[in-house]
Amino acid sequence: KHQKSGKLPPGPYPFPIIGNMLELGKKPHQSLAKLSKTYGPLIYLKIGCLDVVVVSSPEIAKDVLQKYDQVFSSRSPPSAAMAKEHDKLSMVWLPAENQWRKLRRICKEQMFSTPRLDASWDLRREKLLILSDYVNQCSVNGRTVKIGEAALITSLNLMSATLFSVEFADFNSDSSQEFKEVVWGVMECIGTPNIADYFPVLKYYDPQGILRRNKVYFDKLFAIFDGIIDERLKSRGTSVKNDLLDALLDLNQKLEPELSRDDIKHLLLDLFGAGADTTSSTVEWAMTELLRNPEKIIKARNELRDVIGMKKQIQESDISKLPYLQAVVKETFRLHPAAPLLVPHKADVDVEINGYLVPKNAQILVNVWASGRDSNNWLSPDLFMPERFLDRETDFQGQDFELIPFGAGRRICPGLPLARRMVHLMLATLICNFEWKLEEGLKLEEIDMTERYGITLPKAIPLEAFPIKL
Numbered sequence: 001k002h003q004k005s006g007k008l009p010p011g012p013y014p015f016p017i018i019g020n021m022l023e024l025g026k027k028p029h030q031s032l033a034k035l036s037k038t039y040g041p042l043i044y045l046k047i048g049c050l051d052v053v054v055v056s057s058p059e060i061a062k063d064v065l066q067k068y069d070q071v072f073s074s075r076s077p078p079s080a081a082m083a084k085e086h087d088k089l090s091m092v093w094l095p096a097e098n099q100w101r102k103l104r105r106i107c108k109e110q111m112f113s114t115p116r117l118d119a120s121w122d123l124r125r126e127k128l129l130i131l132s133d134y135v136n137q138c139s140v141n142g143r144t145v146k147i148g149e150a151a152l153i154t155s156l157n158l159m160s161a162t163l164f165s166v167e168f169a170d171f172n173s174d175s176s177q178e179f180k181e182v183v184w185g186v187m188e189c190i191g192t193p194n195i196a197d198y199f200p201v202l203k204y205y206d207p208q209g210i211l212r213r214n215k216v217y218f219d220k221l222f223a224i225f226d227g228i229i230d231e232r233l234k235s236r237g238t239s240v241k242n243d244l245l246d247a248l249l250d251l252n253q254k255l256e257p258e259l260s261r262d263d264i265k266h267l268l269l270d271l272f273g274a275g276a277d278t279t280s281s282t283v284e285w286a287m288t289e290l291l292r293n294p295e296k297i298i299k300a301r302n303e304l305r306d307v308i309g310m311k312k313q314i315q316e317s318d319i320s321k322l323p324y325l326q327a328v329v330k331e332t333f334r335l336h337p338a339a340p341l342l343v344p345h346k347a348d349v350d351v352e353i354n355g356y357l358v359p360k361n362a363q364i365l366v367n368v369w370a371s372g373r374d375s376n377n378w379l380s381p382d383l384f385m386p387e388r389f390l391d392r393e394t395d396f397q398g399q400d401f402e403l404i405p406f407g408a409g410r411r412i413c414p415g416l417p418l419a420r421r422m423v424h425l426m427l428a429t430l431i432c433n434f435e436w437k438l439e440e441g442l443k444l445e446e447i448d449m450t451e452r453y454g455i456t457l458p459k460a461i462p463l464e465a466f467p468i469k470l
């Protein structure tokens, strides 16, 4: 039981039983940003039975994610994550202890380190050609491209290439549709506000049926993974792929296995679940901002042409030579962080922050969406202005707390190095050899900018535009 002596952070007055639940509304990141304007950068809410503490300034985010990192690195898994005992096996939801540390280490060593990523680049290269061919076809046939969908299929392709050299999501195939829908379904289940998360007695009743739906999606996904694993086990004798799946199976087949088959399937689920939608919605927002700002897309294209030349395919090693494109990506992360409240952390013990008590077991939300749009941190925060990053060193790798779309500290997104490559590559592919026209009659300033809240923050109305081959 936590000591009641300390003073809780300020916040709106809670109603009986539901507490401040109604304050969250349909877009919690926006409602919470508003509340922090009234109550300050550290606020306290009671949501049902849950203590919730919301952080909205870089300074306090640094306290939580760096200074007191150790006591704020647990999670309280949402009840949707209990499907197939995912909460007990998953890198995303495990507490920051041994099994979690092992999974993070394996991912880093086998997949996300620079040498590993450089070595798997060839597998990703052709998936970008598929994207470019698809856009080209749309241009020939005078059809629009749904940017978010094309980016999602490409993310799934790039990730399945990196993870197990297999292609799931061909642009037209049935299997791609199914895989895409399953991944979307999982995201929706985890992202839908679930009353059972705020009233633990409801956990086992699953009043909204979210847990049941999620189980069905997990079963489908595991059936796909089982198929891939079985096939690989058969072919391993004769051919070596040397991808993540081979590395995981090596660990599984050691005399004293480091990973069970279940561990492997839950890990793959985490990687696809956490990586696909975040990456593709970032690309969709970047293209949306660029289409609204024609002079900026031209600037980005000119830079690409200077550096890589016309018609040539971008290489991952080119990214570091493209400061303007990098600035476009940073500016997109500032205004449209894919996980606006990060993934909730949990306090293991009572901690005093900024003179206030953050009680044990409180859920900690870091509102990176709010600090990205806060005029205390940014000049003209509402303007899309990549130029602001050209003369400052700020990066999104977890050191500069005014820009932490991937979090910071020990829970920082492990997929960051791959995500960084994928986002730049997809954008470069879409920008370099194509001009984009909006649908008939739609004016630049009419592009809808509404966000749809979930665990990620995609555009509510998908962006569609006509490509014109240059």
Ligand code: HEM
Pocket: 091, 092, 093, 159, 270, 271, 272, 274, 275, 276, 278, 279, 282, 337, 338, 339, 342, 343, 344, 405, 406, 407, 408, 410, 411, 412, 413, 414, 415, 416, 418, 419, 423
């Ligand atoms: C633009 C793309 C991406 C963004 C914005 C993003 C953002 C994030 C954020 C904010 C977190 C939570 C950090 C925290 O708890 O404080 C996270 C966790 C995670 N991300 Fe990403 N991510 C992206 C892409 C990826 C990719 C491509 C992968 C894998 C291939 C991935 C795998 C994960 C995993 C496994 C976790 C959980 C880590 C843990 O709890 O220890 N993410 N990501």
